[in-house]
Amino acid sequence: MTDISTTEPWEQWWELLPQGIREQVDGYVLQDALMPAIRAVWEAGQAHGVGLQEAQLVVHERYSHHGDRIARTPDNPLDLDSLGARAAGAPGRVVAIEVVWDGDTVHDWFVILYAVTADPEGEQALATVYRHTAQRHLDGTDPALHHPCAAVADKVGRALAARLSVPFHFASPDTPDDEAPRLRPS
Incomplete structure (x- = not known):
């Protein structure tokens, strides 16, 4: 002993x-x-x-x-081709791309990138961006005032929304807020 x-x-x-x-x-x-x-x-x-x-x-x-x-769990891909393929698999017509904050005791704050759908109305999670994923994706660049997760999700979310010709929504890009208003298809 x-x-x-x-x-x-x-x-x-x-x-x-x-x-x-x-x-x-x-x-x-x-x-x-x-x-x-x-x-x-x-x-x-x-x-x-x-x-x-x-x-x-x-x-x-x-x-x-x-x-x-340790056999690490792989990060979600954040390249536009992969995100586009995931959005194409959504059960409904993609009408927007949205970023939503979440958090837990293991990962602290992180964001989830969603494809918001209509016909049927819903959402498809495309990627979860944790701090370690964001920092690797930023490759040493400073996200300035943004949380690294928000900076990465904002960048890839906007690019994906532009590619799909749909609106982009991130209710709280500057401050983690898991109760920020959500986008709902009309």
Whole structure:
């Protein structure tokens, strides 16, 4: 067993977990299944005082430990040909392109690019743009006052809307707001 006086808190929480749970968590991490990994640590560690924040820290450290061995979930493509192909597969006539904010405890703020449809009325998610995706897409350029996700989604969304000859809508490009007014087809 590890000498507790020389370990980080996350290492102590990791050591408290049964071997089977540790193997399960590492399996989830290697598959880039963040939420199931956190849940496994949290559920098994509650009896030892491991809360949700501690579970997140443990899993973060396991991600760091495994590094390049993790089979990362691929980013959504943001090129116009791919987005156009996805829009063409929407169940209805595309009448607008819209960007909507969302967020969670794992990714912080991110945006979703939608094709808004009529006949039938609805929406088709075309791409989710997380901060890490946006930063790679920006390739070191400064998005100025915009959140990186907003800057990228605004750029590709406007270009896609122009290609499809439909309006573009982004209710809150300057500030993350998951309650900003949504566009609805008329």
